Amino acid sequence: MTNKKAKQKAHKILLQNRLYSLCNCNDLERIIKSYQFTVIEYKKSNNPENLSELIKKLRVENEVMHYNSFLYIKNNLKFLFINKDVADNDRCSLLRHELGHICDPDFTCSEISHSEIEKEEFANEFSCYIKNPGALFKFRIFITRKWKLLVEIFLLICFVAGLCFLINPPGIQTANSDKTCYVTSGGKKYHEEFCITVKYKNNLTEYSIAEAVKAGYEPCLVCLPEE
Ligand SMILES: [Zn+2]
Numbered sequence: 474m475t476n477k478k479a480k481q482k483a484h485k486i487l488l489q490n491r492l493y494s495l496c497n498c499n500d501l502e503r504i505i506k507s508y509q510f511t512v513i514e515y516k517k518s519n520n521p522e523n524l525s526e527l528i529k530k531l532r533v534e535n536e537v538m539h540y541n542s543f544l545y546i547k548n549n550l551k552f553l554f555i556n557k558d559v560a561d562n563d564r565c566s567l568l569r570h571e572l573g574h575i576c577d578p579d580f581t582c583s584e585i586s587h588s589e590i591e592k593e594e595f596a597n598e599f600s601c602y603i604k605n606p607g608a609l610f611k612f613r614i615f616i617t618r619k620w621k622l623l624v625e626i627f628l629l630i631c632f633v634a635g636l637c638f639l640i641n642p643p644g645i646q647t648a649n650s651d652k653t654c655y656v657t658s659g660g661k662k663y664h665e666e667f668c669i670t671v672k673y674k675n676n677l678t679e680y681s682i683a684e685a686v687k688a689g690y691e692p693c694l695v696c697l698p699e700e
């Protein structure tokens with residue numbers, strides 16, 4: 474049950490933002506900020522004075538000590554606290570996890586994350602899906618991102634096919650394939666009777682155009698026998 478909801482929510486976020494996956498801290502922070510959260514970077518110790526005061530005032534000293542990230546939601550305040558000293562990769566994982574809490578419909582206000590196991594599961598599963606939503610889903614994003622280009626390519630193909638049909642309707646070729654053409658001994662092309670390149674030659678073999686094509690001969694570029 475949780476599983477499906479986390480997956481749906483992750484897909485929804487990716488679709489809204491037209492992203493194949495969320496593997497970039499900047500994208501993650503932008504989305505988190507769109508939920509009116511302020512991102513606050515802290516250190517385990519030696520924070521600047523105003524930040525230390527805020528930590529004290531909100532009574533999150535314990536969280537600062539024991540976690541690398543957590544949410545604070547209370548009295549219309551929405552903060553995402555994150556350890557400044559974690560590596561970029563870890564920072565992404567932490568942001569994905571916290572975004573999972575933010576997107577959890579059962580995550581009530583006025584609480585600090587890292588509470589109930591069920592909610593941690595939702596956040597972790599959400600985090601997995603948003604990092605790797607699967608090939609089929611990525612294809613869906615590809616279509617949403619590129620549909621204009623795909624429509625353009627389709628129209629272009631239709632246009633070219635239409636043009637080919639107008640220039641060379643299939644009926645004419647079949648009519649011509651019974652026509653007689655000539656091949657010189659050792660030659661690789663088939664020709665019209667009047668073609669300058671065969672006119673004074675003996676040893677001409679007579680074919681229908683269809684037979685000549687079937688035997689692997691190509692139309693002469695001088696007399697263009699098919700036209
Ligand atoms: Zn959590």
Ligand SMILES: [Zn+2]
Binds near residue numbers: 669697
């Ligand atoms: Zn010819």
